[in-house]
Amino acid sequence: GAGVSQSPRYKVAKRGQDVALRxxxxxxxxxxxxxxxxxxxxxxxxxxxxxxxxxxxxxLPSDRFFAERPEGSVSTLKIQRTQQEDSAVxxxxxxxxxxxxxxxFGPGTxxxxx
Amino acid sequence: xxxxTQPTSMDCxxxxxxxxxxNHSTISGNEYVYWYRQIHSQGPxxxxxxxxxxxxxxxxxxxxxxxxKSSTLILPHATLRDTAVYYCIVGSSGGYNKLIFGAxxxxxxHP
Numbered sequence: 001g002a003g004v005s006q007s008p009r010y011k012v013a014k015r016g017q018d019v020a021l022r023x024x025x026x027x028x029x030x031x032x033x034x035x036x037x038x039x040x041x042x043x044x045x046x047x048x049x050x051x052x053x054x055x056x057x058x059x060l061p062s063d064r065f066f067a068e069r070p071e072g073s074v075s076t077l078k079i080q081r082t083q084q085e086d087s088a089v090x091x092x093x094x095x096x097x098x099x100x101x102x103x104x105f106g107p108g109t110x111x112x113x114x
Numbered sequence: 115x116x117x118x119t120q121p122t123s124m125d126c127x128x129x130x131x132x133x134x135x136x137n138h139s140t141i142s143g144n145e146y147v148y149w150y151r152q153i154h155s156q157g158p159x160x161x162x163x164x165x166x167x168x169x170x171x172x173x174x175x176x177x178x179x180x181x182x183k184s185s186t187l188i189l190p191h192a193t194l195r196d197t198a199v200y201y202c203i204v205g206s207s208g209g210y211n212k213l214i215f216g217a218x219x220x221x222x223x224h225p
Contacts, residue, residue, distance in 0.1 A: 004157070031210055033212070033213075035213075035215075041217065042199075042201060042215030042216055042217055042218055043158065043213070043215045044215070045212050045213065045214065048210055048212060050210065055210065056210070056212065091157050091158070093157070093158075095211070098210045099210075099211070100211065101146070101148070101160075101163050101211065102160040102163075103158075103160060103211070103213065104160070105156075105157030105158045105159065106157050107155075107156055107157050108156075108157055
């Protein structure tokens with residue numbers, strides 16, 4: 001079956017532009033996570049949704065980062081006024097239920113801010 | 115969440131077993147050990163998890179020491195496609211499972 005998909009796969013933004021990154025989780029998955037992965041490092045947690053509710057946004061680095069999942073399926077991560085330090089791969093993961101052990105990751109969106 | 119320590123890199127010959135160690139000396143009683151791997155330019159992939167007993171699935175085996183302070187992921191017959199960064203993660207089973215990744219072990223499988 002279809003896995004987690006993310007779009008676009010690559011995004012180049014000029015400093016100061018706003019960007020929106022999309023995640024399509026596996027159908028029926030309740031939990032959705034966003035992670036940020038800088039070059040050469042492991043992924044870092046950004047935020048967590050259970051259905052449409054954002055239960056944890058403790059990892060969002062600044063108020064320029066905003067995530068939503070209005071209907072409990074597709075999610076969008078928005079970054080306003082991008083900065084060079086926002087350059088990273090943004091990974092989305094979903095799992096069947098809140099207590100699931102296994103998260104299914106998408107391929108990520110590579111954001112480059114010039 | 116408990117922190118983990120892994121070697122930065124390891125090599126393995128194709129067809130041989132790859133044994134990847136992980137130290138998690140501050141693990142608490144209700145925390146699981148999870149292993150994920152990340153092949154270049156892909157998202158991480160779940161491999162296996164365990165609490166205190168050894169576990170085996172179609173991908174790998176997980177050996178956890180009796181004191182639970184360390185574990186070893188075993189790929190019994192490594193192939194070139196197993197070249198990846200392997201992450202050992204400790205996390206609670208309660209609530210949602212926010213994964214805290216470290217730097218992982220870069221495993222290179224060579225012919």
